[in-house]
Amino acid sequence: MSGTGFELLKTDGAARRGRVATAHGTFETPAFMPVGTAATVKAMTPEWVAETGAECILGNTYHLMLRPGSERIARLGGLHAFMKWSGPILTDSGGFQVMSLAGLRKLGEDGVRFRSHIDGSYHDLTPESSMKIQNDLDADITMAFDECTPFPCDKDTAAESMRLSMRWAKRSKDAFEERAGYGLFGIVQGSVHEDLRDESAKALTEIGFDGYAIGGLAVGEGQEEMLRVLDFTAPMLPTDRPRYLMGVGKPDDLVAAVARGVDMFDCVLPTRSGRTDQAFTRRGTVNMRNARHKEDTRPIDPDCACYACANYSRAYVHHLVMSKEILGMMLLTRHNLHYYQELMAGMRTAIEAGTFNDFQSAFIVQYAGGDIDAL
Secondary structure, rough: OOEOEEEEEEEEEEEEEEEEEEEEEEEEEEEEEOOOOOOOOOOOHHHHHHHHHOOOOOEEEEHHHHHHHHHHHHOOOOOHHHOOOOEEEEEOOHHHHHHHHHHHEOOOOOOEEEEOOOOOOEEEEHHHHHHHHHHOOOEEEOOOOOOOOOOOOHHHHHHHHHHHHHHHHHHHHHHHHOEEEEEEEEEEEOOOOOOHHHHHHHHHHHHHEEEEOOOOOOOOOOOOHHHHHHHOOOOHHHOOOOEEEEEEHHHHHHHHHHHHOOEEOOHHHHHHHHHHOEEEEEEEEEEEOHHHOOOOOOOOOOOOOOOHHHHHHHHHHHEEEHHHHHHHHHHHHHHHHHHHHHHHHHHHHHHHHEEEEEEHHHHHHHHOOOOOHHH
């Protein structure tokens, strides 16, 4: 049987507990995928990433096609062998990065012509070439090539962009090489408009994909609007396929989206925050540059069992970040990814037990209303 597999194990309200099967193993959902854009999760080794509890990571078509090149990675055994990650890998199609190039791109029916942010050279990216690149990378989950609709934009622009992405989705499906354990996900677009999201979801379902992503969110619309869009978009998607909210997000975003039926997430936030001196804890975020940590012998989070919290004090981590030592970034990144994975595991356990509402209520009280200064 070609494609990836999905087993829906339990539901609790709209929240879902599942399992995705791929050529390189399974991963449990709800799942958070650390971002390894350029074949590395920044400041982490693959072994450390696995130790946090992560089972699937994300790579990126745009960045890897430019450097070192997908054909070179293919010659070196594919992305799993290249970066020494044996588990599942999902690759973003490059649509979001191309959107962010703004004046460096030219968009047309065939695809996108853009200038490299590295050396200014010209490149073409089409649904067909995106599928080939992701195949070269040996991605377990390939994303259909789309245009990530910018926000804000008028409804006519959003409709035109979405319909272009739907035509590209069909071309992506036609060009995708079907193999056992390898799946292709379609991406729902339509900005913040319910009728456009519905049109997009129906078009993708008719084409048929192994999973369905919700794109075009977390691009400036704010949490309240994002959740409003999720309220009507998630129920539009097939129940027997995984649902992936792209580029999200903060811990409270994850919990709120799981409550609305989302299964998969990715975001640079825990790793980027680790490199900019911010730690996520059960009571909110902590700025490790703050002078109050200078002689604090406690761990970053007293309730955390990660490597950083088990071995080092806040005083030491504060010293590292103030001295701009690389180890500070490494320890904070490792801690943040561990926190994210514990949050996902907690949600999976709560859904299995039928206590997700209680979990969400307790999370809101502790995280959003927590006394950060008490840590």
